[in-house]
Amino acid sequence: MTRPSDQAARTAKRLAALGHRVVLAPALEIVPTGTAPPEGEFDLILATSAQAFAGGAPKPSLRALPVACVGERTARAAEASGFRVALVAPRAEALAERLVAEMKPASALYFAGRERKPVLEDRLRAAGWAVAVVEIYDARPVAGWPDEVLAALRDGRIDAVLHYSPRSAGAALSLIGGAASRLSHFCLSQDVADICARWAPTERIFTASQPDEEALLKLLCSVEPLRGD
Template sequence: MRGGCVTPATACGTALRVWVARPLPAGARTAARVAALGHRPLLAPVLDLAPSGAPAPEGPFDALVLTSASAVPALEGSPLAVLPAWCVGARTAEAARAAGLAPVLEAGGDALALADLIGRSLPRGARLLHAAGRERKDEPGDTLAARGYRLTVWVAYAARPLPALPEPVAEALDHDGLDAALHYSRRSAATALGLARAAGREAAFSRVAHHCLSADVAAPLVAAGILSHVVATRPDEETLLAGLHPIRQDSDAEASPALRPGRERC
């Protein structure tokens, strides 16, 4: 999406109605950024994040591994906050710094890159604490374990699906009132699809342009045959939001040819 417009949408003549399905509090920050771009956000998370309440494992540990900013609140003010924090991407690193963790290092948004970064910096056998959610991916844990690191997983938070599609989203879908949706995680995308399907709005959901942080995030939509999606060329919010501007032919976004017609190009 690096080739897309970077000026406010109103300068391009198109303001999009954008569903921000991301959980709070990150969803609120994203909605504010969407509005600053000249679009009209609809903040309606499909996952509810809450601390797990599980106590942190006893150490000692040499470093923290963070693959989501959602794990940071459980670390703030704790003895673990003095450990080096190895973060998967810029958003997680930003949250860690804001919570007073230091030093903070980041890997550019990719779990395997995070494992490589740790491998270049910490000796094999180092004791790592991965503060994560209840539902998490295998990486970087599998790679770190295979390379001889002693990794302990602490379930610091849990993401619980909402019981039903948020009413403002259902109403917007009923009137073709959504132009785009933002998806930051595979589970969030899958949950949004499942709730829309259960509410009898899958057809309308499929007509929305789904902007996904990565190909992995988009996978549930692809598996369901939903072609109206774009994938950010870099797994960061800046790139994802840049793609909200009408997709240009010279954009390097990976875009489905079945994007809804009629979108203006800058």
């Protein structure tokens, strides 16, 4: 399980309940950037990850703004930080489509990660919205894994890896090294699978039907990982 620690623990419980033995090996660590939001008047806040609210609002006055976000987990994090969630969509593309369809062009403040696809801000700006981006958090590759993780890889006690993003997949595969070719790789999306294809044979790469964890775990349960040679 290569997700950042706070996300990995939640998923690990689900995997254990499904009968899997889980080794936690975060490939990225989430750190706050300390960046302050730009000055100005805004109509709403945008967020695509629960990490956007890990440190609360950058300033209390922003809590008065409604939030439009991606995913129920992000919505729960926003509400726990004192925000009112007005709109939730499953993906950034769907959020942009709903905002454009349901609202007149407005001014939005996007609580974003430093590494991201600019889908949300690009779609809204193309529709006449003013979107100010504040990069609140960053995902950085870990320097290395604990000895017990490396030993499990070396001894062949790991059969499969779950990959959630191209960046985390690249970081994880760099740490896995040559062992990647004998592991099964379960990928959240095709762009993640494309990264894995640089390290592992096609028959060991499996891609979820939808880019969400439910589809990924369903895929894991439907395919028996290939054992390493």
